[in-house]
Amino acid sequence: MSSYTQKKLSQATLVAKADDYIDTTTGGITPPIITSTTYARDDRYNSINEANVYGRDDNPSFVQAEVVLAELEQGEAALLFASGMAAIATLFYTLGSGSHVVLPDSMYWGVSSWTRSYCDRADIRISYYDAANAESIATAMEGAARTDMVWIETPANPMMHVCDIARAVEIAHAADAKVVVDNTTPTPIFSQPLTLGADLVVHSATKTLNGHSDVLAGAIVTRETDEHWDKIASERHGAGAVPGAFEAWLLLRGMRTLSVRAERASDNAQKIADYLEANAAVAQVLYPGLASHPGHVVASNQMHGGYGSLLSFLVVGDADATVAVAGRLNLIVSATSLGGVETLIEHRFSVEPPETGVPENLLRLAVGIEHVDDLIADLDQALMPLKA
Numbered sequence: 001m002s003s004y005t006q007k008k009l010s011q012a013t014l015v016a017k018a019d020d021y022i023d024t025t026t027g028g029i030t031p032p033i034i035t036s037t038t039y040a041r042d043d044r045y046n047s048i049n050e051a052n053v054y055g056r057d058d059n060p061s062f063v064q065a066e067v068v069l070a071e072l073e074q075g076e077a078a079l080l081f082a083s084g085m086a087a088i089a090t091l092f093y094t095l096g097s098g099s100h101v102v103l104p105d106s107m108y109w110g111v112s113s114w115t116r117s118y119c120d121r122a123d124i125r126i127s128y129y130d131a132a133n134a135e136s137i138a139t140a141m142e143g144a145a146r147t148d149m150v151w152i153e154t155p156a157n158p159m160m161h162v163c164d165i166a167r168a169v170e171i172a173h174a175a176d177a178k179v180v181v182d183n184t185t186p187t188p189i190f191s192q193p194l195t196l197g198a199d200l201v202v203h204s205a206t207k208t209l210n211g212h213s214d215v216l217a218g219a220i221v222t223r224e225t226d227e228h229w230d231k232i233a234s235e236r237h238g239a240g241a242v243p244g245a246f247e248a249w250l251l252l253r254g255m256r257t258l259s260v261r262a263e264r265a266s267d268n269a270q271k272i273a274d275y276l277e278a279n280a281a282v283a284q285v286l287y288p289g290l291a292s293h294p295g296h297v298v299a300s301n302q303m304h305g306g307y308g309s310l311l312s313f314l315v316v317g318d319a320d321a322t323v324a325v326a327g328r329l330n331l332i333v334s335a336t337s338l339g340g341v342e343t344l345i346e347h348r349f350s351v352e353p354p355e356t357g358v359p360e361n362l363l364r365l366a367v368g369i370e371h372v373d374d375l376i377a378d379l380d381q382a383l384m385p386l387k388a
């Protein structure tokens with residue numbers, strides 16, 4: 001950890017400085033990409049650099065991004081993974097058979113679908129709680145001899161439910177359960193769950209952390225480097241779900257502009273949410289930055305400086321009318337994912353299975369950093385025919 005951390009620099013400075021790297025060989029101020037998959041030993045058979053033995057998970061290109069992420073989340077350590085799902089799967093692999101986990105009833109569909117199938121195979125019992133009500137975690141834990149892990153995603157993708165992290169931690173810790181928060185959507189710029197008592201944070205670093213829609217990566221950050229953390233590191237070492245060196249390098253490069261991208265995209269999202277809420281072609285806007293959102297007060301207490309770049313809205317019309325709105329957009333691209341510099345829109349009803357209950361008239365908007373007037377003008381012309 002750099003000396004800057006002790007001086008409590010702002011997050012904007014932490015990411016821009018990226019652990020204050022200066023290459024000792026060349027004086028370069030950006031790190032090289034270390035592509036070597038193995039490392040030489042000396043004539044006494046010791047590694048020349050004891051941190052580096054074999055490149056499955058020993059790679060200096062990961063380490064700088066991990067240090068920056070740990071600093072951003074105010075955790076003790078971080079590990080990079082090949083994708084967000086690889087990070088999440090690794091956490092579940094550390095649970096033994098007979099474990100009990102408590103998950104929200106509304107969350108990123110990829111996690112809910114994978115956990116359903118994996119936990120069934122691995123003899124791990126899942127109970128669900130109301131994603132918008134931390135109190136319901138206690139009910140979901142009732143009846144289990146012990147609960148190993150409580151999962152939170154807030155604001156949750158794509159229904160934007162808000163969960164009170166501090167209250168969830170209180171309930172889970174009273175029963176000795178670990179709390180994991182998927183912090184992909186808000187990013188550590190707006191939300192730092194470890195400071196609210198959560199034990200672990202996971203990220204799809206594919207999203208805002210990298211920010212350019214050109215890297216698949218994931219991360220786990222821990223509040224404490226305890227026994228469970230050793231298990232996670234050992235699982236990554238053994239199973240090898242690591243990113244490539246180039247991806248890790250690109251992620252670090254993307255993170256250096258994280259604070260300006262996240263702030264601009266969040267400002268845009270707030271303005272777009274305000275605009276959509278006043279539009280007669282829109283039935284409802286789901287964005288915690290709006291006073292009308294049921295989670296607004298909790299979000300305002302636990303988020304700082306903004307509410308993130310993701311929002312959803314319900315169009316006045318059926319599935320066909322909703323798809324047609326997306327189809328009329330010129331600037332905003334119809335595609336999955338979020339957190340890039342470019343604004344994307346997605347009709348989740350077309351891609352999620354019916355059991356998730358995502359409304360047919362919902363459009364999810366992953367807001368980018370374009371000029372907000374251009375984005376609003378594009379949305380305005382696409383919604384216009386619905387007002388006729």
Ligand code: PLP
Nearest residue numbers: 083084085108157184204206217
């Ligand atoms: N968590 C959230 C909230 C996501 O939105 C996603 C992907 O969309 C993931 C996790 C999975 O990340 P990845 O696509 O990097 O595997």
